[in-house]
């Protein structure tokens with residue numbers, strides 16, 4: 001049976017096995033999917049052994065996305081621009097392709113599942129860390145009217161905008177200097193992980209705007225609680241989690257699983 005896994009540290013909490021086993025059942029794919037633990041400096045030997053034993057693919061979560069980037073034999077453009085790999089896929093020639101499905105998972109959740117528009121819209125991304133870097137190319141590929149990055153540390157947002165200048169028009173600022181109202185505001189900052197939200201002015205939310213938080217939890221995040229009365233629609237990142245898994249599953253198996261049933265199951269489990 002074809003073997004897959006997710007590697008991380010910690011790894012106990014990972015929902016990837018539940019998600020991929022559900023995808024496999026739904027699409028009649030015969031595969032095994034497990035969890036792999038590695039010490040923080042022990043990515044390579046664990047992954048060497050996994051693929052030497054005949055595995056076909058691996059999902060990679062914190063803190064190993066940079067290790068996986070270095071480990072891959074070749075990279076997709078979206079992994080290269082993200083600077084991180086969350087999916088390794090064994091190719092027919094025996095080489096390992098490194099991909100990053102986090103950004104595509106975000107875009108498919110917003111565009112396909114939620115039915116929010118990105119094309120032609122004014123899009124604001126909050127944060128300028130690895131999560132933001134991974135989403136910029138997939139977002140630019142959707143042709144927003146404009147894409148602005150705002151970060152607590154303004155210089156990091158400006159640097160990211162410069163790094164991606166070749167891929168499209170981007171602007172950048174600190175959180176306190178956001179120049180106008182937006183149609184879609186995506187919180188890619190890590191603020192929610194400590195129960196906080198990026199301090200931005202309510203005028204940033206345009207009329208009928210949509211607010212998306214890449215963080216998720218049993219309760220709405222601080223950002224979504226703040227955005228709720230200011231927006232037409234809000235959503236957390238649970239759909240992105242399922243979306244990135246669906247993109248990885250597609251890369252490995254060439255089949256697109258349905259995200260809705262798995263998302264409902266995870267939402268129930270979070271309660």
Ligand code: ATR
Nearest residue numbers: 127128129130131132152153189190191196197198
């Ligand atoms: P990740 O890989 O999750 O993006 P990261 O690379 O450490 O993590 O980046 C974290 C991002 O969240 C940064 O943009 C950080 O802002 P700074 O660059 O100013 O540090 C942002 N962030 C973290 N806590 C925040 C908070 N309480 N308010 C606003 N932004 C915050």
